[in-house]
Amino acid sequence: MANYGVAEAKNKFTHLLERVEDGERVVITRHGKPVAELRPVPSPRPRLTEAERQAWYDEFIKRRDARPAASIPAVELVRAMRDGDPE
Incomplete structure (x- = not known):
């Protein structure tokens, strides 16, 4: 230095x-x-390759599909939250 x-x-x-x-x-x-x-600026994070990006997306879809579906549609859930319905 x-x-x-x-x-x-x-x-x-x-x-x-x-x-x-x-x-x-x-x-x-x-x-x-x-x-x-x-001091030098740190180098930016390297971008993902196409294969890495596809693998990340596939994992995301797999986790999304593994989650249980909601028991009521989202619009009904929002209405219940807004209106204070105890469900």
Whole structure:
């Protein structure tokens, strides 16, 4: 990890960004005290492949179909909740 004063960091900003792109962390100090840190942005999560996405979907459908059906239609359940019917 490299330390740079504010004035030096300002003058070498492009160089500091190159160091950060290479994975290094850079601390910027004012009067010897750290005030900021430049660090690489974490890489995004890798996207699922088509096969992984299909496997996830198949598992979702399997779990959905394994659940028991509701005893009453949803519209009746909402009406009962809204109207305060004790069911």
